[in-house]
Amino acid sequence: MSLLQLADLSDQDVERDLCGAGLSLRVGSFRCCIQSDTRLLATPLKLLYQDYLVDAFTGGFHDFRLRLFKTRNHIWSPWQVSFDWDGSSPFPEITLAHAHPLFEWGLNWCVATASGLHIVIHSAVVEREGVALILPGQPGAGKSTLCAALCLSGWRLLSDELTIISQTDYLVHPAPRPISLKNNSIELIGNRYPSAEMTAPIADTHKGTIAYVRPPRASVMASDQRVPVGFVVFPKFAAGSSLGYEPISRAMGLTQLMEHTFNVGLLGQAGFEALARSISDAKCYAVEYPDLASILEWIDVTCRR
Amino acid sequence: MPPLNLVHALRSPEETLSTPESNWNEILAQGRRQQLLGQLAARLRSARLPNAIPEAVQRHLELELVTAKRRTESALWEIATLRRAISAKFPLILLKGCAYAISNDQNADGRMFSDIDILVRRESLPTVEVELSSAGWKPGQVSDYDAGYYRNWMHEVPPMEHVRRHTVIDLHHAINPPVSPCYVNPEKLLSNLIEVKPGVFVLSPLDRVVHCALHLIQEGDSKKLLRDLYDLFRLVEQHCPDIEGTVRLLDRANDLGVGRQVATSVEAAQEIFGAVNSAACQGSKFLRHCLVKAALAPANKLDPVSYMAGAVLVAYSHSIKMPLRLLVPHLAKKALVRWHEARQEDR
Numbered sequence: 095m096s097l098l099q100l101a102d103l104s105d106q107d108v109e110r111d112l113c114g115a116g117l118s119l120r121v122g123s124f125r126c127c128i129q130s131d132t133r134l135l136a137t138p139l140k141l142l143y144q145d146y147l148v149d150a151f152t153g154g155f156h157d158f159r160l161r162l163f164k165t166r167n168h169i170w171s172p173w174q175v176s177f178d179w180d181g182s183s184p185f186p187e188i189t190l191a192h193a194h195p196l197f198e199w200g201l202n203w204c205v206a207t208a209s210g211l212h213i214v215i216h217s218a219v220v221e222r223e224g225v226a227l228i229l230p231g232q233p234g235a236g237k238s239t240l241c242a243a244l245c246l247s248g249w250r251l252l253s254d255e256l257t258i259i260s261q262t263d264y265l266v267h268p269a270p271r272p273i274s275l276k277n278n279s280i281e282l283i284g285n286r287y288p289s290a291e292m293t294a295p296i297a298d299t300h301k302g303t304i305a306y307v308r309p310p311r312a313s314v315m316a317s318d319q320r321v322p323v324g325f326v327v328f329p330k331f332a333a334g335s336s337l338g339y340e341p342i343s344r345a346m347g348l349t350q351l352m353e354h355t356f357n358v359g360l361l362g363q364a365g366f367e368a369l370a371r372s373i374s375d376a377k378c379y380a381v382e383y384p385d386l387a388s389i390l391e392w393i394d395v396t397c398r399r
Numbered sequence: 400m401p402p403l404n405l406v407h408a409l410r411s412p413e414e415t416l417s418t419p420e421s422n423w424n425e426i427l428a429q430g431r432r433q434q435l436l437g438q439l440a441a442r443l444r445s446a447r448l449p450n451a452i453p454e455a456v457q458r459h460l461e462l463e464l465v466t467a468k469r470r471t472e473s474a475l476w477e478i479a480t481l482r483r484a485i486s487a488k489f490p491l492i493l494l495k496g497c498a499y500a501i502s503n504d505q506n507a508d509g510r511m512f513s514d515i516d517i518l519v520r521r522e523s524l525p526t527v528e529v530e531l532s533s534a535g536w537k538p539g540q541v542s543d544y545d546a547g548y549y550r551n552w553m554h555e556v557p558p559m560e561h562v563r564r565h566t567v568i569d570l571h572h573a574i575n576p577p578v579s580p581c582y583v584n585p586e587k588l589l590s591n592l593i594e595v596k597p598g599v600f601v602l603s604p605l606d607r608v609v610h611c612a613l614h615l616i617q618e619g620d621s622k623k624l625l626r627d628l629y630d631l632f633r634l635v636e637q638h639c640p641d642i643e644g645t646v647r648l649l650d651r652a653n654d655l656g657v658g659r660q661v662a663t664s665v666e667a668a669q670e671i672f673g674a675v676n677s678a679a680c681q682g683s684k685f686l687r688h689c690l691v692k693a694a695l696a697p698a699n700k701l702d703p704v705s706y707m708a709g710a711v712l713v714a715y716s717h718s719i720k721m722p723l724r725l726l727v728p729h730l731a732k733k734a735l736v737r738w739h740e741a742r743q744e745d746r
Contacts, residue, residue, distance in 0.1 A: 155453055157458075
């Protein structure tokens with residue numbers, strides 16, 4: 095098998111693969127084969143996934159064979175795009191212009207589903223000094239923004255969306271992917287980190303306007319390096335006030351983490367015990383922050399070994 | 400030779416050993432589409448093959464087994480809850496997936512199921528419905544017309560969903576509609592029940608096979624057809640494996656008045672998955688072909704023969720559920736309602 099980086103392929107090559115036998119991309123421990131006739135994926139993929147490995151050989155087994163194809167109900171209806179993994183899709187068709195976000199959501203869903211033997215938590219996770227910092231949060235808590243800012247200031251991206259903890263080694267398994275920024279965060283991150291590489295904003299998705307940040311090269315290259323959990327921080331955005339935080343017990347941290355765990359019902363007692371063990375050396379905090387700068391400073395000071 | 404597919408893998412698991420890795424793409428895709436992946440994983444496990452299967456594939460199979468195991472555990476837990484919700488004077492009779500799971504039928508291994516099907520006497524239906532309702536299972540929201548359809552003609556009430564856990568109960572008072580030309584009197588099934596747990600019953604093994612065979616042919620749904628046929632194949636293999644067993648099965652089916660339907664389904668299942676007991680050719684050859692064609696329809700292209708076969712099955716399934724004098728007005732009404740809804744949507 096010959097492996098290249100996506101950056102080694104020309105735009106035409108990528109487009110040809112997408113329209114033809116498929117682009118064979120390595121994402122974490124998964125092999126994905128992506129096919130799409132939308133002609134809207136090559137550009138964002140080339141930017142965001144340039145450090146990822148692609149397989150010149152498209153045969154063999156693929157964990158996910160994803161198809162994003164143009165479709166329309168009637169000849170007079172506008173074009174839409176559908177997502178398909180082996181004949182199933184959790185998403186309805188959406189307007190063609192949202193083909194790229196649909197791909198990212200779809201791949202998130204595939205990775206979350208296929209990682210079901212591990213503990214899969216809906217949260218951002220980053221690493222520094224050999225330990226992971228898990229940032230679970232309700233939608234709107236600002237975890238993606240925070241995750242992007244941390245990754246652009248020296249932390250290693252493990253994932254902006256899915257924390258995957260193995261039940262056998264209790265370590266976080268990285269699955270770094272592009273970081274999705276919503277609405278005001280796009281400008282906020284763009285201004286604070288002018289060097290950040292992002293896709294053009296895509297307006298009017300069901301999550302508002304979104305743009306994706308390219309994951310740092312070093313994070314992608316280190317995606318096989320697993321780390322133990324060092325910190326669990328539950329961030330909450332609270333406008334106006336100054337930053338406030340309180341340490342919480344691991345028992346409390348565990349209960350709250352469970353609420354963010356997708357497959358807690360599937361894993362049952364074994365999963366509960368594994369999750370408890372995985373945070374047995376972690377410090378847990380609840381933080382309310384008024385702006386990005388204050389929580390970045392707090393994390394920089396507090397989350398040290 | 401066509402590439403090894405799901406049916407081959409289920410028929411002869413050892414053949415997967417020599418299959419090229421790329422074939423697994425299609426096997427897994429078909430397994431997911433047909434909701435048979437868990438059963439395939441179980442089949443490979445019992446043939447002690449997983450170690451010979453590529454590691455990347457094993458990960459998906461393993462997950463399927465864990466999911467099926469967990470679903471079964473929650474269903475069994477839910478059954479215990481149901482037993483408490485329904486007063487002790489009514490037997491709790493499980494049908495289909497739950498019955499297979501609780502009686503350890505071999506097809507239950509790795510099998511996915513979502514709904515809980517239970518059977519009660521028609522006269523106890525109102526009381527049981529109230530009891531389920533007070534335990535949190537709310538009656539399904541259907542239109543007045545559909546509610547009437549269920550109440551007057553069907554063998555089940557609209558599905559009841561639990562307000563918090565979202566488990567769905569299909570409450571039956573028979574295994575086919577009372578207005579059906581081949582109505583099976585439930586009392587005949589109730590006289591052969593097997594108690595699996597205190598107060599929890601399943602149909603006798605032969606009756607479970609009969610129900611499975613009848614259900615798949617009266618459902619008329621091509622999407623779940625292959626899964627249903629595989630269930631039937633494994634049930635027959637376990638409960639009536641030899642010619643003598645087939646004779647007993649068909650005698651029982653004839654006794655219940657559904658001999659032809661059961662024979663047809665069994666023959667179709669055996670044609671697809673192997674092990675033909677040629678002694679029993681009592682089914683309809685034409686319908687058997689339709690079942691086979693519709694079950695093996697290719698997924699991503701429209702095949703006219705499979706399409707026609709599916710249409711025949713839909714028509715046939717209606718004809719054994721209701722007599723024409725009820726069916727024609729019902730379908731006309733349904734078509735009208737659908738047309739009306741489509742017009743509303745376009746506006």
